[in-house]
Amino acid sequence: MEGVVEGRFPPMSKAGPDFYDNPGVFEIYSRHRAKPDCPNETIEQPILWKMMGSPQGLKILDLGCGDARVARKFREAKAGRYVGIEGSKRMYVMAQRYVLEGFSEIKLQRLEDFVPTDPTFDLVISSLVFHYIEDLEEMFLKVNQSLRPGGRFIFSVEHPVITSCHRSMETSRLRESWLVDDYFARGERRLNWMGDVVTKYHRTVEDFLDLLSRAGFRLERLKEAEPPAENFRDKELLARRLRIPLFLMISAEKISE
Helix, strand or coil: CCCCCCCCCCCCCECHHHHHCCHHHHHHHHHHHHCCCCHHHHHHHHHHHHHHCCCCCCEEEEECCCCCCHHHHHHHCCCCEEEEEECCHHHHHHHHHHCCCCCEEEEECCHHHCCCCCCCEEEEEEECCHHHCCCHHHHHHHHHHHEEEEEEEEEEEECHHHHCCCCCCCCCCCCCCCCCCCCCCCEEEEEEECCEEEEEEECCHHHHHHHHHHCCEEEEEEECCCCCHHHCCCHHHHHHHCCCCCEEEEEEEECCC
């Protein structure tokens, strides 16, 4: 990566797990996710599940599973097995509510330290985590090593038009315009967010596709998460969500050797 874009970002910041282990951040995040109009629930998760299709009978690995609430939904959809990996201690404690004997397992481990030992997963998913990972090439290789031949990899990240420049996010909630800047200056970004400073890593759309190809994947689908109108009762909010893509979502297949 090419490092921080000089002169634009706070000097001290935290990695993803440490950021969410801040009690204040965790409380704000929890309140945010509980809102019925939260974009995770109205946009990202519905599209992720549509891209996934039926998980019935599948063995699933969730990288950066957070509070693992999705495990219950997988159980209801008759998935075969669910394994979640989470680096935040606070998230891990919350995730224990969704450990179901014989079906789900949650492991406390930073993704950077994750070592693949089981190459038989049918599906690997990751929801809004990889923009916290510096060495994504290594991460995608680990995903490949976790999948059976022909297995699928589906993930979402913050859209690169947002990770490129956070100045619009750090201003008022009702933004008259969105700023995209330093788009091709890949690397570290530090953002004042939810009461603390967090480190994220910016990549272009092209970068994600190149990384997947080098890691042995074939692209299936790329979506920029256009908000589904049927998920919004508030038309004013829908109009605001339609202004700029919040998420980039990609599904890929492991190329059989």
